[in-house]
Amino acid sequence: MGSADHASHEHHGPGYASPADAMKAGPEKELYATALYEGTGIEHPDYLATVDVDPNSRTYSQVIHRTDMPHVGDELHHFGWNACSSCHADPGASRRFLIAPGTLSSRVNILDASDPRAPKVHKVIEGEEIKERLNLSAPHTVHCLPDGTIMISMLGDRDGDGPGGFLLLDQDFNITGRWEHDSGAMRFNYDYWHQPRHNVMVSSEWGAPSTFLPGFNLEDVTAGKYGHAIHFWDWEKHDVIKTVDLGDEGLIPLEVRFLHDPDSTHGFVGAALSSTMWHWERKDGDWTVENVIAVEPVEVAGWPFPVPSLITDLLVSMNDRYLYFSNWLHGDIRQYDISDPAKPRLAGQVWVGGLLGRAEEVQGNTLRGGPQMLQLSLDGKRLYVTNSLYSTWDNQFYPDLATAGSHLLQIDCDTERGGMRINKDFFVDFGKEPAGPARAHEMRYPGGDSTSDIWV
Template identity: 75%
Template sequence: MAHACCGPGYASPEAAMKAEREKILYTIAIYTGTGIEAPDYLATVDVDPDSPTYSQVIHRLPMPYIGDELHHFGWNACSSCHGNTSKFRRFLVIPGLRSSRIYIVDTADAHTPKLYKIIEPEAIKEKTNLTAPHTVHCLADGHVMISMLGDSEGNGPGGFLLLDENFEIAGRWEQQADAMRFNYDFWYQPRHNVMVSSEWGAPKTYYSGFDLNDVAADNYGHQLHFWDWSKHEIIQSVDLGEEGLIPLEVRFHHNPDSTHGFVGAALSSNVWHWQKSNGRWEVEKVIDIPSVEVEGWPIPVPSLITDILISMCDRFIYFSNWLHGDIRQYDISNPSQPKLTGQVWCGGLLGKAGEVQGHKLAGGPQMLQLSLDGKRLYVTNSLLSTWDNQFYPDFAKTGSYLLQIDCDTEKGGMKINENFYVDFGKEPAGPARAHEMRYPGGDVTSDIWV
């Protein structure tokens, strides 16, 4: 079984890469939508506390174009490829959510990655009629699979793009997606011949910002889809209804024998748990975050759960409440009855956040990444350029942060590390916004175990 509790992921055989696996952190930084005419870039951040450049950006790889909105990204290989000794984590696959351009980045030199290849949006549209790439996962057969949120006109439901081992477009993964209105994230569990996908909305809906009228018009998703992994078709869809609006990140247990998984519904501000029971996939709501009255807001403000992840040992779940401003840790030893074990405030609209190294924590906690041993949780605070501008307009001046949260893996609990603060407001071209993060050696959202 290619799985270990809080153990190392499938890494490069190169000794240098292994040595650096948790000393640097790749972080997406964007200028799209900020008013600064500069390309988005991949930042290499020093996270080694023994280094003289600790908590600093030590390298920047700008993309050749402006306006990509780099978003989520992933590796060409991971634990799914453990049986193939020729495969190792060398190339990052970095999509532009807004441009539909896909960049392949070579990390042979871990500290100074280089651009290797560009897949242009015109080729993707021509061969697959897809746009708006989002989640990237490697597959055991050497392909890379990317969830695509729209067609060439920006309409739903989108689909799934396949790249071959040479990063050539291999076509679409799904046989048909008639039951799917929208697309977003996905995670597969080969031992159970299943993939789960979630729904956000059509690109033409969310690109311009959030509008309550789109909620009333049913322009946002509220379904989970369970796919037959071998047949590439939906076998069961679950409508979460008004209590499960905009289900985003989906996470199976890392243990490949498990059928348990979770999804955070952003707008409804709750967490849902699924498992397979008596041959069918059952879904239940297990966590609810109440909305809060905030002066000047026309409706009670939802917490807006925007990212969620599970520790490698499958004991803790973490999620971020982007509008309220807190990150929560729950013990999920009993997946149907999560228990709150930790909470920290990192910004938000409720005014409960403090400062780190003299910096007021602006915006709200958003993207999360956890070290393989579960002790270091990293967080950035940019969601999407237009939504950032709408809900946190000061971002244009302050830029983003990258924080480290120290996690107690024995008793539970979290604490902001006061010695770590990466200020993306002081970048050379001006204030930038940080989004997703990846360790060179893998992290708790890079790997799918087979």
């Protein structure tokens, strides 16, 4: 058997002492990805795919295990750990359970990853219970908190309208209530990142589930049904202390990321529809926000208006040196040097699909769809990318994904000089899954990663 066909390694520690400590953890051997069937016509539960990413393994670049959810129709989206590096000071904390919500069903699936190569379902919190008890629906971002509880951003109320809120679970995955006290001017909800050292949380806005679930309609934008603001919260008081309206240059702000250094107040949010990247920092006690990158729209035959790049995901390398983001409609991934976070400098770019006709072939496969979710190795050298955004949106912009499925790619990153290239030896084709073509979305490592670990 290959060198990676070993007994499953343990990863029960809560996290790493520092980002530098995380970067020394060694190459990852497994990668988890959510895979789903909504919008494909296939009546099969969504699942968590375990992918072998060890190049020395005989099963390298293959799905080696599938953990089916108990029910059909979840629309697995983002997921996270019950414990991460924010719990490092607690020797009793264990990074053992994955919390995998469904935005469509509002269920919260809890998976036991004691065996990192073969997670199993541990518990399910029904969506109807969440709607009835807390008037919340459509769970999205999952983060563990320093006290060991788990918080999930919720995008709507029981009827699918805004503004949503934040759901709290205890360490046994029981619902304990809502986190927020006063949500201020928040009209919608989406992603969030907290940094207790600065007594702050930042949250962003997509739209109400009743708006985005049926698919994208440009008239909904002009009608004000999509977000264009980010919110700064008092972490201790659970109240919004400042709302920044990004205006027409900041339509649909999605993923938010602080730098990993807990002393830093710098962070970024990408506005999808406006295709802009915004930088925030605290100056003289106040939070300031500035547009630092703008991707220009491109004329495409058959489109009635210039096509925006649609920035859908972003992340920051563990050493806070590079910012990466995906342009889902244009088809490129960009790498920026953020040694000066307020002045990002383009360092690399790679094309992996999109509407502009610049896609390459990998192992005889023409890359379909556009780059969407990103995950970076702890050492910053391997960037993984999937291509499904949301089932109804996929079917509008990349209908082939419903019949051909997603793929998972690896991008090799130059961490010294900058630059990226596709690793042609790695290709995971979710179009050939046992139950039929599936859509792949967010990714996580068993040992933690740059988008789930927060240091406090």
